[in-house]
Amino acid sequence: MQEKQDIQIHTLDNGIIVITERMEHIYSLSIGLWLKEGSRDEDKKLLGISHFTEHMFFKGTINKTALEIAKIIDSLGGNIDAFTSKENMCFYGSFLEEHFPIAAELFSDLISNPRFDPLETEKERNVIIEEIKSIDDSPSDLLFDQFTRFFWAHHPLGEPISGDIKTMARITNNDVRNFFLQKFYPHNMLITVAGSLDHEEIYKLSNHYFGSFKAVPQPKEPRIAPVNHSFIKHINKSQLEQVHVCLGTAGYPANDEKRYAYYLLNTILGGSMSSRLFQKIREEEGIVYSVLSLINSYLDTGFTVVYLATSKENTKKALKLSSEEIIKLKNEPVDAMELERAKQHIKGNLLLGLEISSNRMVNLAKQHIYFDKFISTEETIESIESVTVEDIQEVANDLFQTRYLALAIIGKVNNVKIDINEINWD
Structure with a gap:
């Protein structure tokens, strides 16, 4: 405790x-x-x-x-x-x-x-x-x-x-x-x-x-949430030895009620060494050095990204394997032990981070700005523990839809043309 x-x-x-x-x-x-x-x-x-x-x-x-x-x-x-x-x-x-x-x-x-x-x-x-x-x-x-x-x-x-x-x-x-x-x-x-x-x-x-700092308040323009765009973009950089890939989709705002299931989904997909992407594409196939998933959340929106770097010859294979893992998360409940491991990973990082004063200082600001209240460590851990395998599958199906799919690749891509049908998630 x-x-x-x-x-x-x-x-x-x-x-x-x-x-x-x-x-x-x-x-x-x-x-x-x-x-x-x-x-x-x-x-x-x-x-x-x-x-x-x-x-x-x-x-x-x-x-x-x-x-x-x-x-x-x-x-x-x-x-x-x-x-x-x-x-x-x-x-x-x-x-x-x-x-x-x-x-x-x-x-x-x-x-x-x-x-x-x-x-x-x-x-x-x-x-x-x-x-x-x-x-x-x-x-x-x-x-x-x-x-x-x-x-x-x-x-x-x-x-x-x-x-x-x-x-x-x-x-x-x-x-x-x-x-x-x-x-x-x-x-x-x-x-x-x-x-x-x-x-x-x-x-x-x-x-x-x-306390004596004064300035005249100015009217603030209301923030408007962005519209997510689905796209496939090839950016040619012929001097690069590798092809770098961002495969993304929609995400949740920082204060969304599904955020804990979202964190755990990300950890299972590509947020740790035992994650599915790391184990499948790097450890089993050996076709990448870097592969991970990450989430970016803001006040009113967010996105989810799979990033990897590989050779031109293995780009399509790496994308295919990434999509297969995403589809599995949509169609099959995660194993209970896998979910428990992800929970321990997130809880461990959370508690270790709280030993550092700068992390707590940032946390105070984020909770005030994004939640306008303080969520205790105990509450956070309880929320993480309460996430079920059904919650993970629900978030995967909510976010990983082909209509949200976004792909940007950079490198020697003149002969690496990706079609939407090659990475269909539906």
Whole structure:
């Protein structure tokens, strides 16, 4: 039995919500300063501006140079960084509890007093363009970007978080500044802290460093769920030695009631070493090195993907074997022992992850954003345990339908043409 989770919620004077979780027997803590918007919320003319602005926060404030910021981060003996996702932006760090005031002051300065120097903007533009080029040089990264773009065509969720080279050339320093002024206001922000902490002390320090932050709230455009598109796309990259494949279908939103059966289905299909795809295509047939399944869930949608990399000669065979395993999951109940093994796998990963303060910090934010409540570890485990073989089969039949089928392949594909009839799931 897990220890009772010690979670508290406070609201700062200006409306920023602070969620803290105390963890016993550790020395560190992790903080996340969240913006409740991400790349899906951007103006289509300024794709990539969230990620661009995130970079610019570390290029200097009115009070500190970029070098001074870097030295403060190093002096904490931990790490501070940031990321932009499709639905959020987050500044985060992990360090000893005694360093929280220094980190909080730094985060406060970053979001209250960004310099947005035009010269630094131009330099960072080039850095991000090189980052985009590095994605183009990574076949798996490029494939996932292209798959998502086709699957959610004409929707911001389908666009790369970094934007593209054309949009990077278009974004100005004023665009970055205006984005900051429009998006960063208290009710659009969230602070989560987990680790060795005193709830009241963290609240007081947070109020001191973030409670005076003010900005004028801007009207938010309502999010519209994307339409899923079925497609088959061949992307020729003749310099690649392997063919990389994304075979996908619909998925569930992050808060869907079927999510636990969905997690278990993914684990059984291709989410572990004993999974069906790994055992069949890699271990038995030996025609791939990488093969896996994964799920991507957002507030109102999601997708499910089988990824593999193989030779041009084995591409059709690998796809056929993948589809056969999918059809088996639709037509035949999984073995009770196989389901139990998947449950143990997910529970083990969950409990091991909860020993790390940064994972708990992220979990606090996700539960608040996606569920607007906290689901205890015990509740989560009970929900996992309650999934039946019938639930797995129901989800497989719900998601793996040919009308949802989406396929993107990249590599030497001039002579590798896949027809929909070769991977029919019905």
